[in-house]
Every structure is written in structure tokens, then in C-alpha cells.
Amino acid sequence: MTSCLSGRVAARALRAKFDQILPHLDERRRRLYLASEATVLGRGGIVRVAAVSGTSTATIARGMAELASCPPPTLRVRAPGAGRKRLTDTDPGLLPALESLIEPHTRGDPVSPLRWTTLSLRALASTLTTQGHPVSASTVGHLLHTLGYSLQGSAKTTEGISHPDRDAQFTHLNATAAAFLNDAQPVIRVDTKAKEWLGNRDRPGRTWRPGKSAIKVDCHTFTTNDQPMAIPYGIYDIANNSGRVNLGTDHDTAQFAVESIRRWWQHRGRADHPNATRLLITADSGGSNDPRRWTWKSNLATFARESGLEITVCHLPPGTSKWNKIEHRMFCHITANWRGRPLTSYQVVLETIAATTTRTGLTIGAELDTGSYDLGISVTPAEFHALAITPNTFHGDWNYTLSPVPPRAPDAPATTHRTDPALTAMLTDPALTGMSRTAFEHLVAVSEPFLGGLGRSSIPATLPPPAQLPPPTDQQRGPHPPAPGSHPPPPQSGDHDVPGPTTGRQPHQPVHPVPGRKTAPGPAPDPHHADTRIASPHIGTATRPNTPRGNPSLTVIEIRAPAVPVYCLCTPAEDRPFFRKPVSSTTRTPPPVPRRSAA
Structure with a gap:
């Protein structure tokens, strides 16, 4: 009876122990633990442990066999190879x-x-x-x-064609910026941030909101003519880690860009750099601060004179705008600050920009610019060349300096000699030009704005006195033009080389007959002038009446040319103006009076 009672007590103790330990063991550890308890109990231990734990005797016997083989510790529950085969195997x-x-x-x-x-x-x-x-x-x-596959997006790494001087320009830019900073001179980075349409429009990004209370925005984001738009032009001061945004409302022009820099200097730059005499501006090679825009340089020159600063500009090479420091040190933080928030008004944009800061101490100021900046403003070549711009020896188109001095005065126009009206009438004769005088005057008026500066710069102020050349041996000067109302004298031998008077028609110089055209009967062509189109000019002098011959007052250039050029000797089907296309897209050249030869 005593042995029966002790057996019950031992069974209770085992059950209490098993209830505390077995729930925390996996299948393999449970099997090995029960096998160790049965081994300690000795004979009949398998049956007793199985009865108390509720485990089959076969499981406990297998655990005892595993313990006898001294298996190494492992995290596996089942033996290798258990479970369903992989699809790659089947x-x-x-x-x-x-x-x-x-x-x-x-x-x-x-x-x-x-x-x-x-x-x-x-x-x-x-x-x-x-x-x-x-x-x-x-x-x-x-x-x-x-x-080895994974979900990936596109990476913006392809930059297109790289300029051969790209690395050299970055080296020059960094060296120039370091020199300015060492001399305690301001260095700023400028650029225009992406334009933002105002209104209850969807914005990329997410923001923390109470549950189920997302910001409701418009489903469609169509734009209208009266839709307000914000144009943020940023200026980042590298030395002070500060920035300023001029929020425009009109157009992103060169005038707007320089006005933004002017406002930064007046409100922040002058106070941060009281001893500044020079200013370095680094900008992209496109947009409102494009180095090819004369308006950008003209407005910068005006700002240089107003501020008294010597302004040096270094542009980033084309296609490298993403390396502008203002993108990584200021614009990215502004974008992160207004993510997921609709920009409903200019006030919201200004407050969001002004509240942007970083752990490194970035501070940004913002101001609304309601000024009007018209498009289509241009700078004339004379105004541009008068600016005090000094290009750098390395890539002067990207690197240049504007001095705070007034623009240079334009050069005085070169003095010209008086032109004889008779000479002008002779050179503009329709027989020589191939067009009527009205058409020729119109051509001169259209071409003068484009060729006037080149012509004035290429003509010297004073001309040397013309050389006294004898007349050709085979030709003599023709008679003077007859007086108005009188009849011209009959042509003499050799007169066909002399240009006729300004009115009337004179016999022309014989030329080769045009193939396929019948020519009127006439004298045989002179072999000496058979291949001549326009002979060499003959320069001589003429004097006024009652003046000494040794003091010539008028230079006469005699051009020996046929009265009717060869290109006027055309068939009736080809009888059309010599200038077939109009000189301008808005005005048409009146067709000249066709002239044919009358042999």
C-alpha cells in the first residue's frame, strides 16, 4: 500500500513538471525530454512517462534511440528531406x-x-x-x-551628349568659388524652381492626418487662362547656408531673375556681407539666366552699377543642372516641406517656404513679387557691345565679369564723302541692276538694318586720292548726257561700252546669243568684247567748272558694263523678276519692268 501511494505522488510530480515545460518545446525537443525522463526512471519508465504525458511509447522509444546516438545540436525539427518536394524538383x-x-x-x-x-x-x-x-x-x-531579380524603377543617369570641357568647367568653377570664399566675398547659387499652379490641386507625397480624414482635392487639374501660378526663383548663399526665394506671378524672364538677385542683396546679402566688393554668381546654362541671352547680361550690368559690385558669373556646362547646389541644399527641402499639401494661395506658398529648415541650420526667406515682366524685350547689338563685360580666358561664353561702370559711348559714325547724284543714278540704272528703281530702293531699305553696321565699319573715314589713270586705248569717253528736252546725238563708234544716260535707252554691248533664241539682225559682235560681261571699273577724276584742274573735288568711278545684263536676255517664258523670292516675309518686292535686248 505504501508503494502504491508513493507511485501516485511521483505521477503527480511528473505531471506538474510536464505541464510547465512541455508547452514551450517543439516536437523534437519534446521527444528528447520525455526520453531523458524515461531513462532516469529505469525499468517501466517508458510506460509511466507515456501515461503521464499522453505521448505514445513509440515516440518515447525513438527519442531514447536518438539520445543513444549522441546527435549534434540543431535547429531543425524534422529530419532533412521531409515535406513536399519543391516545384523546381518536380x-x-x-x-x-x-x-x-x-x-x-x-x-x-x-x-x-x-x-x-x-x-x-x-x-x-x-x-x-x-x-x-x-x-x-x-x-x-x-x-x-x-x-536575383527585384522590383526596380528607372534611374535618371543618362545625361545625353557631354560637352568636352565639362570637367574643366567644373574645375574652373570650384577654383573661382574657393578664391571668392577665401577673400570673404559672397558666392551665390541661383536657379528657378519648378512653377506651381495654385488651387485645390493634388500634390505628390503624403502627410500625417487623423484616420480616414484625407485632404480632399479636385479630381481634375485642368488649367485656365486666369489660373494663378507661382514662379519661385531661389538664391542660395553658400557661406551663410541661407537662402531667399522671390515668388513671381508673371513670367520667368531675365529681368525677373536679376530683380530676384537685387532683392536678395538689398534684404539679406548687404547685411551678411558688409565689406563685399565682388559677387560670384553660379547658374545653369538655360532658362532665364541663359548666358546666350543679352537681356540677362544687360540687366546684370545695370545691377552691377547700382550695387557697386564687380559681378563674376560662372555657368554650369549644358546638361548638368542637377549638379547645382541649390537643388540639393534648398529646393529639395522646400519640396519635402509642402508634400501632400495643396497650394491654394500665394500666402500658403510663402509660409511653407519660410518655415523650411534643416538640422544644419538652413534658413530661407520668401517674398511675393507682383511685378510685371513682359516677354519679347530685346537688346540691340549697339547696347550690348557698349556693356562693360570682360570674358574670361577660359570659355568666355560661360565665364565673364561685369564691371560697375557706365556703358561705353557708341563710336562716332565715320565721315563719308559726298556722292554725286549722277553717279548714284548711273549705278542704280535698271539696265545695270536688273530691276526698277522703286524695287532697288525697297531692297536697300530692307537690307540697310542688317548691313548698315557692317558697311559703316568697313568703310574708312578718309579715302586716299584716286589715281590718275589714262582712259583705255581702244575706247574714248562718250559725250555728256544731253540736256533735258534735247535729242541724244547718234551713237558713235566705241560708244557701246559707255553707260548711257539715266533716261532713255542706249545700244547695249554685244554679247553671246542665248541658245534656242532667235536674235534680231544687227552688226557682228566685236571679238574684243565677245566674252565680256562686266568690264573692270575705271577710276578717274572730275572737276567742277571754273576750278583748277589740280584740285579735284569729286571722285568718279566709271564701270564699263553692258547696258542690258546677260541675265535680262531671256525668253518670254522666263521673263520674270530677277529676285524671285520676296526679301521679307511681310513685304513683297514689286516686280521690275522686264527688259529685252534690241539688237
Whole structure:
């Protein structure tokens, strides 16, 4: 009876111990623990432990066999090879089929069945199942990770054609900025941030809100003519880690860009740099601060005179605007500060920009600029060349300095000699120009704005006295033009080389007959002038009546040319103006009076 009672007490103790320990063990550890308890109890221990724990005796016996073999510690619960086989083992063609669907997208195979579709897991699983490889979308995801694939977006790394002096320009820019900073001179980075349409419009990004209370915005973001727009032009001071944004409301022009720099200098730059005599501006090579814009340089020159600063400008090479420090040190923080928040008014934009800060101490000021900046303002070449701009020896188109001095006075126009009206009438004769005088005057008026400066710069102020050349041996001067109302004398021999009077028609110089055209009977052409189109000019002098011959007062240039040029000797079907296209897109040149030869 005593042994029976002790057995019950031992069974209770084992049950209490098992209830505390067994719930925290997995299948393998539970089996090994029960086997160790049965081994301690000795004979009949397997039956007693099985009765108290509720485990089969076969499980406890297998645990005792494992303990006898002294297995190494492991985290595995079951023996290797247990469970269902992998699909890659049961279907050896699954992995090659999946790779054949994925690789054409990376290799550009146009015959792939999914070449022009989205590579989603469901689309891949459906295609594999159709090809005889039944698989689920989740399994396709595991297989892709096994192959080293992952979901990736596009990376903006391709910059197009790189300028050959790109690295050299960055080196020059960094060296110039370091020299300015060492001399305690201000260095600023400028750029225009992306324009923002105002209104209850959707904004990218998310912000913390109470549950189920998202900001409600308009479904459509159409723009109208009266839709307000914010144009943020930023200035970042590198030395002080501070910035300022001039919020424009009109147009992003060169005048607006310089006005933004002027406001930064008046409100912040002058106080931060009281001893500044020079200013370095680094900007992109496009937009309102494009170095090719004369208006940008003209307005900068005006600001230099107003502030008394010597302004040096260094532009980033083309296609490198993303390396502008203002993008990474100021604009990105402004974008992060107003993410997920509709910009409903200018006040919201200003307050959001002014509240932007960083752990490094960035401070940004903002101001609304309601000024009007018209488009289409241009600078004339004379105004531009008068500016005090000094290009740098390295890439003067990207690096230049504007001095705070007034623009240079324009050069005085060169003195010109008086032109004889008779000479002008002779050179503009329709027989020589191939067009009427009205058409020639119109051509001169249209061409003068483009060629006037070049012509004035190429003509010397004073001309040397003309050389006294004898007349040609085979020709003599023709008679003077007859008086108005009188009849011209009959032509003499040799007069066909002399230009006729300004009115009337004179016999022209014989030329080669035009092929395919019948010529009127006349004297045989002179062999000496058979191949002559326009002879060499003959320069001589003429004197006024009652003046000494040794003091010539008028230079006469005699051009020996046919009265009717060759290009006027055309067939009736080709009888059209010599200048077939109009000189301007808005005005047409009146057609000249056609002239034919009268042999």
C-alpha cells in the first residue's frame, strides 16, 4: 500500500513538471525530454512517462534511440528531406521557362509573348500555367528572388551628349568659388524652381492626418487662362547656408531673375556681407539666366552699377543642372516641406517656404513679387557691345565679369564723302541692276538694318586720292548726257561700252546669243568684247567748272558694263523678276519692268 501511494505522488510530480515545460518545446525537443525522463526512471519508465504525458511509447522509444546516438545540436525539427518536394524538383522545366519570359525584356527580344506587357507576378504565373507549368503568383515571386531579380524603377543617369570641357568647367568653377570664399566675398547659387499652379490641386507625397480624414482635392487639374501660378526663383548663399526665394506671378524672364538677385542683396546679402566688393554668381546654362541671352547680361550690368559690385558669373556646362547646389541644399527641402499639401494661395506658398529648415541650420526667406515682366524685350547689338563685360580666358561664353561702370559711348559714325547724284543714278540704272528703281530702293531699305553696321565699319573715314589713270586705248569717253528736252546725238563708234544716260535707252554691248533664241539682225559682235560681261571699273577724276584742274573735288568711278545684263536676255517664258523670292516675309518686292535686248 505504501508503494502504491508513493507511485501516485511521483505521477503527480511528473505531471506538474510536464505541464510547465512541455508547452514551450517543439516536437523534437519534446521527444528528447520525455526520453531523458524515461531513462532516469529505469525499468517501466517508458510506460509511466507515456501515461503521464499522453505521448505514445513509440515516440518515447525513438527519442531514447536518438539520445543513444549522441546527435549534434540543431535547429531543425524534422529530419532533412521531409515535406513536399519543391516545384523546381518536380518540374525541371519551370525555371528555364520563367527565365525565357523575363530575359527578353532585358535583352530586347521582340518575339517574347510578354514583350509589350507588364511583368506582373499574376501575368507570369498565367503564362507559365498556359505553357504547362502550373504555378502560383507567390511561387513566381520566390523564384524571381532566387534568380536575383527585384522590383526596380528607372534611374535618371543618362545625361545625353557631354560637352568636352565639362570637367574643366567644373574645375574652373570650384577654383573661382574657393578664391571668392577665401577673400570673404559672397558666392551665390541661383536657379528657378519648378512653377506651381495654385488651387485645390493634388500634390505628390503624403502627410500625417487623423484616420480616414484625407485632404480632399479636385479630381481634375485642368488649367485656365486666369489660373494663378507661382514662379519661385531661389538664391542660395553658400557661406551663410541661407537662402531667399522671390515668388513671381508673371513670367520667368531675365529681368525677373536679376530683380530676384537685387532683392536678395538689398534684404539679406548687404547685411551678411558688409565689406563685399565682388559677387560670384553660379547658374545653369538655360532658362532665364541663359548666358546666350543679352537681356540677362544687360540687366546684370545695370545691377552691377547700382550695387557697386564687380559681378563674376560662372555657368554650369549644358546638361548638368542637377549638379547645382541649390537643388540639393534648398529646393529639395522646400519640396519635402509642402508634400501632400495643396497650394491654394500665394500666402500658403510663402509660409511653407519660410518655415523650411534643416538640422544644419538652413534658413530661407520668401517674398511675393507682383511685378510685371513682359516677354519679347530685346537688346540691340549697339547696347550690348557698349556693356562693360570682360570674358574670361577660359570659355568666355560661360565665364565673364561685369564691371560697375557706365556703358561705353557708341563710336562716332565715320565721315563719308559726298556722292554725286549722277553717279548714284548711273549705278542704280535698271539696265545695270536688273530691276526698277522703286524695287532697288525697297531692297536697300530692307537690307540697310542688317548691313548698315557692317558697311559703316568697313568703310574708312578718309579715302586716299584716286589715281590718275589714262582712259583705255581702244575706247574714248562718250559725250555728256544731253540736256533735258534735247535729242541724244547718234551713237558713235566705241560708244557701246559707255553707260548711257539715266533716261532713255542706249545700244547695249554685244554679247553671246542665248541658245534656242532667235536674235534680231544687227552688226557682228566685236571679238574684243565677245566674252565680256562686266568690264573692270575705271577710276578717274572730275572737276567742277571754273576750278583748277589740280584740285579735284569729286571722285568718279566709271564701270564699263553692258547696258542690258546677260541675265535680262531671256525668253518670254522666263521673263520674270530677277529676285524671285520676296526679301521679307511681310513685304513683297514689286516686280521690275522686264527688259529685252534690241539688237
